[in-house]
Amino acid sequence: MVYDVAIIGTGPAGVSAALNLKIHDKSFIWIGKKNLSDKIARAERISNYPGFIDASGKELNDAFLKQVEAMGIEITEAMVNQIMPMGDHYALLAGPDFYEAKALILTTGVNQTGGLKGEAEFLGRGVSYCATCDGGLYRGKTIAVVCNNARFEHEAQFLAGLAEKVYFFPYYKNPGLTADNVEAPAGRPVAVEGEMRVTALKMNDGSSLPVDGLFCLRDSISLGTLLPGLETDGGHIAVDRKMATNLPGVYAAGDCTGRPYQYTKAVGEGNVAAHSILDYLAEKK
Numbered sequence: 353m354v355y356d357v358a359i360i361g362t363g364p365a366g367v368s369a370a371l372n373l374k375i376h377d378k379s380f381i382w383i384g385k386k387n388l389s390d391k392i393a394r395a396e397r398i399s400n401y402p403g404f405i406d407a408s409g410k411e412l413n414d415a416f417l418k419q420v421e422a423m424g425i426e427i428t429e430a431m432v433n434q435i436m437p438m439g440d441h442y443a444l445l446a447g448p449d450f451y452e453a454k455a456l457i458l459t460t461g462v463n464q465t466g467g468l469k470g471e472a473e474f475l476g477r478g479v480s481y482c483a484t485c486d487g488g489l490y491r492g493k494t495i496a497v498v499c500n501n502a503r504f505e506h507e508a509q510f511l512a513g514l515a516e517k518v519y520f521f522p523y524y525k526n527p528g529l530t531a532d533n534v535e536a537p538a539g540r541p542v543a544v545e546g547e548m549r550v551t552a553l554k555m556n557d558g559s560s561l562p563v564d565g566l567f568c569l570r571d572s573i574s575l576g577t578l579l580p581g582l583e584t585d586g587g588h589i590a591v592d593r594k595m596a597t598n599l600p601g602v603y604a605a606g607d608c609t610g611r612p613y614q615y616t617k618a619v620g621e622g623n624v625a626a627h628s629i630l631d632y633l634a635e636k637k
């Protein structure tokens with residue numbers, strides 16, 4: 353099935369886009385997290401969201417979830433690893449699954465840990481974003497796992513069951529991954545090294561750590577890797593007032609389009625992107 357729209361990301365921008373597409377009866381797939389966004393839930397106190405007086409992030413998140421459920425909107429729990437233009441529509445790879453849509457709304461937030469130098473270049477040649485898809489290729493080998501959220505630890509654990517040795521780089525407090533073959537080096541990787549395939553990681557002290565592969569388990573993927581050809585401006589997706597990007601049928605909203613990083617900006621842009629897509633789909637008919 354080719355959906356009218358795919359929304360990528362379940363923060364406030366994605367919520368707003370999904371509500372508006374549902375009201376207008378469009379077929380869409382919404383990919384992200386079933387509990388929406390860590391960035392909503394983590395806020396201690398929110399004083400600038402109209403209609404909520406000093407709500408906690410959890411209260412706002414719960415209110416979004418309640419509304420989404422009440423409207424019968426479903427979330428597909430997955431990370432989109434790659435998007436490919438297919439002429440008149442787009443194909444999306446989300447782990448081992450494949451989806452197609454005529455138009456896209458990117459609401460991926462901002463990636464605070466960033467990608468490593470060389471990461472995009474070695475994608476599919478030793479760099480992977482999907483333990484389930486590619487883990488089997490590294491049976492008995494040495495790999496590195498960069499992980500920016502404890503919720504991905506079960507994927508790292510799965511990889512530790514396959515690889516001979518895992519260098520684990522958690523970017524959060526109190527990591528819980530333990531296994532005899534897992535080591536958490538003190539330094540941080542800054543670049544991916546290799547020729548045809550990945551051979552090592554360059555570390556922040558200038559040394560090289562030999563590895564056969566690198567798994568990046570993050571809440572978001574760098575924009576250039578996610579959708580090649582997407583125009584960016586200072587690390588954000590370049591958009592016009594309709595939230596349109598440089599690619600036909602591709603719109604973006606929220607933190608990923610630039611500062612200020614705020615809920616109400618994200619919600620407003622999600623609304624505009626959804627309405628612009630209605631026009632785009634009507635013109636395409």
Ligand SMILES: Cc1cc2nc3c(=O)[nH]c(=O)nc-3n(C[C@H](O)[C@H](O)[C@H](O)COP(=O)(O)OP(=O)(O)OC[C@H]3O[C@@H](n4cnc5c(N)ncnc54)[C@H](O)[C@@H]3O)c2cc1C
Nearest residue numbers: 361362363364365389395431432461572606607613614615
């Ligand atoms: C501690 C804290 C407190 C804050 N307090 C306030 C405040 O008081 N007021 C205020 O206005 N703002 C506040 N903010 C900022 C606010 O959280 C953000 O501006 C807002 O969440 C942005 O919404 P978004 O939808 O653009 O992105 P996000 O909320 O970042 O959501 C993006 C979502 O997309 C998902 N995603 C990313 N890439 C992919 C992919 N490839 N495939 C599938 N899913 C993907 C992510 O997992 C995430 O769920 C705060 C932020 C933090 C961290």
